[in-house]
Amino acid sequence: MITFHPDENLLAEYAAGSLDWGLSISVKAHLAMCPQCRRQLSKLNMVGAALLNESAPASSDMSANTPSDFDSLMQKIRSLPKQESKGVTEGAKLEDNSELPEIVRKLLPKERIKWRRVSPSLREAQLTTGQDKYEVCLHKISRGAKVAEHDHGGREVTVILQGSFSDEDGTYNVGDFMMREPGQKHRPTAAQNQDCLCLSVVEAPVRLTGVLGKLINPFLSFQPG
Amino acid sequence: MNTQMQDASPNSNPSPKHWSDLLEKVGRSQDEDAFAALHTHFSPLIRGFLQAHGGGMALETSEELVQEVMVKVWLKAHSYDSSKAAASTWIFTLTRNARIDFLRKHARQDAQTDPLTTEDIWDEDDGSQPYIYLHQSRTEKQVAHLLKTLPSEQRQCLQKVYMEGKSHTEIASELELPLGTVKSRVRLGLKRLQATIDVN
Ligand SMILES: [Zn+2]
Numbered sequence: 001m002i003t004f005h006p007d008e009n010l011l012a013e014y015a016a017g018s019l020d021w022g023l024s025i026s027v028k029a030h031l032a033m034c035p036q037c038r039r040q041l042s043k044l045n046m047v048g049a050a051l052l053n054e055s056a057p058a059s060s061d062m063s064a065n066t067p068s069d070f071d072s073l074m075q076k077i078r079s080l081p082k083q084e085s086k087g088v089t090e091g092a093k094l095e096d097n098s099e100l101p102e103i104v105r106k107l108l109p110k111e112r113i114k115w116r117r118v119s120p121s122l123r124e125a126q127l128t129t130g131q132d133k134y135e136v137c138l139h140k141i142s143r144g145a146k147v148a149e150h151d152h153g154g155r156e157v158t159v160i161l162q163g164s165f166s167d168e169d170g171t172y173n174v175g176d177f178m179m180r181e182p183g184q185k186h187r188p189t190a191a192q193n194q195d196c197l198c199l200s201v202v203e204a205p206v207r208l209t210g211v212l213g214k215l216i217n218p219f220l221s222f223q224p225g
Numbered sequence: 226m227n228t229q230m231q232d233a234s235p236n237s238n239p240s241p242k243h244w245s246d247l248l249e250k251v252g253r254s255q256d257e258d259a260f261a262a263l264h265t266h267f268s269p270l271i272r273g274f275l276q277a278h279g280g281g282m283a284l285e286t287s288e289e290l291v292q293e294v295m296v297k298v299w300l301k302a303h304s305y306d307s308s309k310a311a312a313s314t315w316i317f318t319l320t321r322n323a324r325i326d327f328l329r330k331h332a333r334q335d336a337q338t339d340p341l342t343t344e345d346i347w348d349e350d351d352g353s354q355p356y357i358y359l360h361q362s363r364t365e366k367q368v369a370h371l372l373k374t375l376p377s378e379q380r381q382c383l384q385k386v387y388m389e390g391k392s393h394t395e396i397a398s399e400l401e402l403p404l405g406t407v408k409s410r411v412r413l414g415l416k417r418l419q420a421t422i423d424v425n
Contacts (some may be wrong), residue, residue, distance in 0.1 A: 009408045017321040043422045049314040050368045055273035130339025175238040
């Protein structure tokens with residue numbers, strides 16, 4: 001059962017399309033596994049629709065569509081090339097990827113996944129996502145293994161794809177979504193009976209300068225916590 | 226077909242179901258009259274949504290996007306299902322996606338290496354939940370009404386998130402407010418709106 005979800009603010013940013021690309025990937029992976037958040041999302045989309053419905057343009061002379069608008073719209077539509085049927089683009093197979101969210105399968109490399117050994121019990125595979133603000137990778141923790149205590153120095157989202165792990169704060173199962181702010185150290189331990197596979201989205205180290213830059217931003221000093 | 230659509234008075238607007246029916250018609254039979262009526266009604270709304278409060282987009286950009294959204298409406302109408310979402314909700318998601326696409330194309334990052342499209346991450350069917358749409362039309366009206374009665378600071382934050390596509394952090398620095406304040410305003414506003422949706 002899923003117990004950890006993105007908070008409402010994060011989901012609202014996602015629904016509005018104002019959430020960063022990298023973080024949105026992790027929200028999407030969670031949504032694929034979480035009917036509760038999908039239901040929440042549909043309500044958030046209705047809020048967007050309500051705002052759209054009352055969005056009359058500021059000046060009324062721009063609001064009127066002229067007949068030529070529609071003509072040029074239809075002209076554009078007729079000039080479009082025939083829609084190709086979208087082939088399913090799927091990457092390399094994991095040993096057992098049948099259950100993985102579609103967004104994760106789309107991110108898997110075409111050939112084979114290049115796992116890098118971080119420690120004897122932890123392997124990591126970087127995924128290309130066309131942006132560098134967040135590092136997106138798969139982590140595989142061997143069954144029963146403890147990962148060294150770490151702190152990524154940036155925002156970190158973990159979505160459990162297979163297996164489970166626990167840390168000081170609790171046990172996390174398939175579908176669970178966790179966001180840690182910088183400075184929140186943790187030391188995960190994978191469950192005894194199965195390797196644990198996670199999607200990790202971590203604020204890239206280069207962004208640290210940006211964060212430091214924000215420290216001298218006067219508004220930040222108001223921030224609680 | 227679209228003679229009475231110019232009426233600006235909100236009370237005489239056709240019901241949400243009217244638009245859903247037209248959209249399904251476009252999907253079923255590529256009905257150009259139905260599409261013209263949708264265009265007359267929604268294009269100005271999309272334009273206004275994208276240009277919101279001057280914090281939104283440049284004029285030419287939003288014109289381009291309005292057309293892009295309407296093209297998508299035509300091309301994707303066959304996948305629209307009125308039992309899952311109101312026409313306006315569906316068109317909102319297309320508008321949102323068009324804006325994400327646009328911003329992405331103009332970002333410095335190389336979108337060529339990106340294995341994902343906007344629609345891979347923001348699928349317009351993602352939040353579709355048949356069972357909460359039993360009273361779709363009524364719900365949509367009530368949400369619209371409630372939105373007007375929200376405290377202005379909550380409303381302002383929701384507008385910035387949705388219409389200007391700003392993150393909470395960006396809003397906090399723009400309004401010179403603590404991030405926590407922006408977060409709680411968004412949450413409070415959403416809570417009231419959702420309470421209405423849940424009753425239905
Ligand atoms: Zn959830």
